[in-house]
Amino acid sequence: MLLFIENLHIHFSTFEGTAKVLNGVSLSIRDGERVGLVGETGCGKSITLKALLRILPTPPGRIVQGRILFKERDLLQMSYRELHAVRGCDIALVPQEPVGSLNPVFTIEEQMVDLILWQGRVNVNWGTYVATPLMGRAGRKVARAKALDHLVKVNIPDPERVLRSYPVELSGGMCQRVLIAMALASHPSLLIADEPGTALDVTTQAQILRLLKERVREEGLAILYVTHNLGVAREMSERIYVMYAGEIAETAPTNQLFSSPKHPYTQGLIASIPKLTGSELEGIPGRIPDYVSPPQGCRFQPRCEWAVPACATVQPRLRPVAAGHEVACHLHDPAFFQG
Ligand SMILES: Nc1ncnc2c1ncn2[C@@H]1O[C@H](COP(=O)(O)OP(=O)(O)OP(=O)(O)O)[C@@H](O)[C@H]1O
Numbered sequence: 222m223l224l225f226i227e228n229l230h231i232h233f234s235t236f237e238g239t240a241k242v243l244n245g246v247s248l249s250i251r252d253g254e255r256v257g258l259v260g261e262t263g264c265g266k267s268i269t270l271k272a273l274l275r276i277l278p279t280p281p282g283r284i285v286q287g288r289i290l291f292k293e294r295d296l297l298q299m300s301y302r303e304l305h306a307v308r309g310c311d312i313a314l315v316p317q318e319p320v321g322s323l324n325p326v327f328t329i330e331e332q333m334v335d336l337i338l339w340q341g342r343v344n345v346n347w348g349t350y351v352a353t354p355l356m357g358r359a360g361r362k363v364a365r366a367k368a369l370d371h372l373v374k375v376n377i378p379d380p381e382r383v384l385r386s387y388p389v390e391l392s393g394g395m396c397q398r399v400l401i402a403m404a405l406a407s408h409p410s411l412l413i414a415d416e417p418g419t420a421l422d423v424t425t426q427a428q429i430l431r432l433l434k435e436r437v438r439e440e441g442l443a444i445l446y447v448t449h450n451l452g453v454a455r456e457m458s459e460r461i462y463v464m465y466a467g468e469i470a471e472t473a474p475t476n477q478l479f480s481s482p483k484h485p486y487t488q489g490l491i492a493s494i495p496k497l498t499g500s501e502l503e504g505i506p507g508r509i510p511d512y513v514s515p516p517q518g519c520r521f522q523p524r525c526e527w528a529v530p531a532c533a534t535v536q537p538r539l540r541p542v543a544a545g546h547e548v549a550c551h552l553h554d555p556a557f558f559q560g
């Protein structure tokens with residue numbers, strides 16, 4: 222297993238009290254697997270990623286329980302030095318906001334060359350820095366050639382001009398391509414994408430998604446693709462985790478999730494995808510619960526049209542319903558009804 226998040230609980234201290242945001246999230250990704258994490262705004266997708274990258278603000282956040290294993294090493298227990306070697310090299314991030322994620326006062330060339338030189342010095346296995354031939358002026362020349370090569374791979378038409386440019390001189394779509402090139406420059410094992418391109422127009426966003434999918438496939442990388450859009454997750458992933466209010470509601474191979482969704486929330490999300498048939502859009506009435514005093518049983522219970530009285534008191538656990546398909550809903554737990 223490449224990545225294994227096990228039973229992650231994250232709380233936040235707020236003026237209103239303790240917000241119990243993540244409530245036992247487990248998620249795994251195999252080598253080269255394309256995995257989607259989907260859920261509506263505020264359900265805890267970015268918090269999960271921040272914990273994984275160890276950039277969760279603590280305080281007010283606190284990891285109360287759980288493990289995050291990457292290549293069988295616990296990221297939460299790693300020293301800063303080890304972490305520094307893994308993050309940005311073996312695990313890379315494609316951020317959501319393209320222009321603001323680049324440094325405005327340096328050219329693309331300066332940013333890419335510095336990154337490639339830094340990556341060349343990090344010994345990922347030992348978490349130490351090593352001197353490599355990529356030092357000095359000659360090293361910068363080699364790194365520049367690599368940067369150019371990476372820009373060509375993300376279909377940038379005039380890479381020499383882009384290298385000389387400052388981020389403000391480029392369009393949002395071009396900055397997003399540069400960020401993808403930077404993320405792929407270290408040949409990571411895992412790419413994390415948190416809704417990249419949502420700040421861009423629809424056409425550019427579609428181009429960026431196509432590019433990302435193509436590059437990930439060609440390089441054989443694993444990707445964790447985070448989005449609130451189930452249609453986009455379907456395009457990008459071979460397996461999907463559906464998240465609701467800080468818990469995993471359901472996971473299944475993408476085709477199976479769409480052909481046979483089990484959780485009422487997943488069914489509602491699928492029904493909400495706009496269709497070209499002209500039929501009415503069915504949203505899910507209600508909103509994510511307050512994390513300071515969430516419902517005691519199933520967190521989806523206040524919005525669920527299938528809820529039975531016990532749903533208000535007993536928390537459903539993820540259990541298998543078919544190969545690779547797990548759902549956290551009492552309706553799919555025969556033992557619950559027998560008991
Ligand atoms: N610094 C913070 N202090 C208190 N609560 C926080 C903080 N950051 C996040 N939260 C809580 O965690 C919840 C989940 O936030 P998160 O950013 O993970 O949502 P998300 O699923 O990524 O949503 P979106 O689709 O809008 O990006 C928020 O609704 C908020 O209640």
Ligand code: SF4
Nearest residue numbers: 519522525532550551
């Ligand atoms: S456990 Fe109960 S409330 Fe929760 S989704 Fe299933 S039926 Fe609905």
Ligand SMILES: [Mg+2]
Nearest residue numbers: 266267268415
């Ligand atoms: Mg988010």
